[in-house]
Amino acid sequence: MHHNPRSKRRQVALRFFTYGVMTVAVVVISIICILFVLGYRFDQSSGRVEQRALLQLRSFPSNAAMTLDGSQLGFRTPGKRTVSAGKHSVVMKLDGYRDWRKDFMIQPGSLLWLNYARLIPASITTEEVRSLGRLVDIKASPDRRWLGFSTVASGHPQLSVGDISNEKEPKFSTLPLPKTLLKMKGGQLTLDEWDFGGRFILARHTVGNKTDFLQIDRTDPASARNITKQLKIPITDAHFAGTSGTTLFVLSDGDIRKIDLAAGTISRPLVSDVKDFMLYKSDLIAYVSVENGTQMAGFYKDGDKEPTVMRIFKGTSPQVHAVISSYFNDDYLAIAHGKSVEIIKDPTHTADRAGRVFAKFNFAPGIKWFNFSSNGRFVLAQKSDEPYKKQVLALVQDRLKTLADLPTLTTFLFTEPSVDWSLIENNKQLKKLSSEEIQSILSHAQQSFENSEFTPEALQQTLNHLLETTGQKPGVLFSLIRIVTTWAPFSPALNDTLALLGKQTTLDRIKIALAVENKSVDSTTARNETSNRQDTTS
Structure with a gap:
């Protein structure tokens, strides 16, 4: 049988061509897959292939709708999305909750986790669950199941705990501390920390310049220990180690030592x-x-x-x-x-x-x-010289009757309040002021605060000087300044409140109030001018 050599060569060439095309196709497809995995996409707007980034999204509670740069996403939380590198803005929305917004910058080829969005209910209702005496300190356990309350009743420190594992039915009880625990009379208890198991509380009993450290078992308060007296060493700081409640690291005379309350042992100085x-x-x-x-x-x-x-x-x-x-x-x-x-x-x-x-x-x-x-x-x-929350608690404790009062008294110290001009309009004394008078008072206050130190003592002197320069009564001057710096129906003493807010925040809020009032005056003037022109035309 005769074979055509040319036909055989064509078959070999075709075979090599086919294998070559297949090899190139495999290489190209592999490169495309690798680039795809690395986040490269074709950008239609620029006509170029650009490396994108991956965005992981999650909210608590979940199932929130999302918009990215103003465009609605086709899925709800949790989920992920590839985005172009650069600046973006994401908004999460869920019925019954406030919107959550985050502006962010993301780099090419990077992964950004936005998995910490906690949505706040749009309407928060509070109810009294426990009536307290004079509140000194409050501390939550690491597992968030327990709350410790330090109060003063009839001049004596008291300690209470609340089981908040069931939010709908919290349970509270006062711990009967042994009479021998508090070696010093009077004073107050401050709560340093809970152990990791949420069973033991480390507290300080302070009277004047003397402090005793206490270890208290919420399940057996009768076994509470005065660590300072038991070890007979001065302690300036202490922390629980583990969940036994008996092992601690303490700072004594500049040395860190490890102690075991059960065995009554103290280690060598670990750090000096x-x-x-x-x-x-x-x-x-x-x-x-x-x-x-x-x-x-x-x-x-x-x-x-x-x-x-x-x-x-x-x-x-x-x-x-x-x-x-x-x-x-x-x-x-x-x-x-x-x-x-x-x-x-x-x-x-x-x-x-x-x-x-x-x-x-x-x-x-x-x-x-x-x-x-x-x-x-x-x-x-x-x-600040101490954690901000402790300063806030010290400021409002005399006005705090129940925990339900805490948000009303302190929200403006943690978040920027919304301007509510009705607080001025519904105030019996302030509603009599004209817009020009309000602007004049706030302008004088702004100038005085700019030149004042922001300690409670210095601010009280500044406020007294403002009474003289403005000729206003305290009920008018102090109420106006208090409202525009807090936008709350009531607040603690004005000089203490302003000192805690700080100079910059105080000035910024007065500036905002002036801008709102100026805008109102301009609108009123414009309406009056329009009305006059209409009367003239008529």
């Missing part, structure tokens, strides 16, 4: 010359020590022979802060000094401890309080 420390979980300590005019920030892990110094700062000012937490199984040590904040990832790893800098940024100088959020995601800092 310590100014401040915090305990993370049950075995990891971040500390700041001061020695020979030098501040050192570091950590100590239970079981180590020596602490590890991470950073050294010459001089004792500005104050150094060190805190530690974890996020997605990685530990993070944050150190603040002046306006500089440095975050070190996995500081306990032996390799390159000093060089594992995860992030470094500047904050406003003068940090007084510094910590991580409870989930380890955020670094929190503030400039």
Whole structure:
């Protein structure tokens, strides 16, 4: 049988061509798949292939509708969406809840988790569940099942607990503390912390400049211990380690020690010359020590022979802060000094401890309080001498009759209030003022506050001076300033309230009130001019 050589060569060539096309197709398809997985998409508006980013979305409660940059998304939370790199805005909406909005910047090829949106009910109703005496302090357990209340009744400190595991039927009880627990008469109890199991409370009994640390078992208050008296050592700070309630790390005469209340033992000094420390979980300590005019920030892990110094700062000012937490199984040590904040990832790893800098940024100088959020995601800092919430509680405690009163008395201290001019219009004294008088009073107040120190004492002098310069009665002047800086029906003492708000917030809110009133005056003037023109035309 005769075979045509040309036909055979064509078959071989066709076979090679087919294999070649298939190979190129496989390579091209593979490249396209890889680029697709990496987030590359064809942008019709620009006509180019650009790398996009992935957005993960979740809300609590779930099933919220979403808009991205004003366009409705075709799914509800939870879900994910590829977006172009750059600035975006997402809004989550759910019936019966306030809208949640987030403006964000996302980089090409990155993953951004917006999985922390907690939707607030549009209408919040409160009801009295417990009538308190004079409230001194309140503390929630880590599992959010228990609340501890410190009150004063008939001049004596009392401790109560609330079981809030069932929101609809919370249960409250006063703990009968043994008479021998409080070695000093009078004073008050402040609550430092609960143990991780939500059973034991660490409290301080303070009378004058003397403080005793107490360990209280909510299930057996009769077994409460006065730690200071039992160990016979001075204690300036203490933290529970674990859930036994009997193992603690304490700061005594500048030394961090581990104590066991059940065995009555005290360890050797684990870290010396310590100014401040915090305990993370049950075995990891971040500390700041001061020695020979030098501040050192570091950590100590239970079981180590020596602490590890991470950073050294010459001089004792500005104050150094060190805190530690974890996020997605990685530990993070944050150190603040002046306006500089440095975050070190996995500081306990032996390799390159000093060089594992995860992030470094500047904050406003003068940090007084510094910590991580409870989930380890955020670094929190503030400039007040004590945590802001404690200042707020101290400000309103004399007016606080029930917990239901707390939002009304304090909301304006945490969020920017909405302007409610009806508070002025419905006030018997203020509704008599003309727009020009309101503007004049607020302008004088603005100028005086700009030149005033923002301590309660200095502000009281400024307010008294304003009474003289404006010629107004206290009921008029103080009411107007209080309303435009709080937009609340009532608030604590004006000088204390303004001091807590701070100078910038106070001035900003007065400025907003002036702008609203000026706009109202301009609208009234325009209406009057239009009316005059119409009368003239007629």
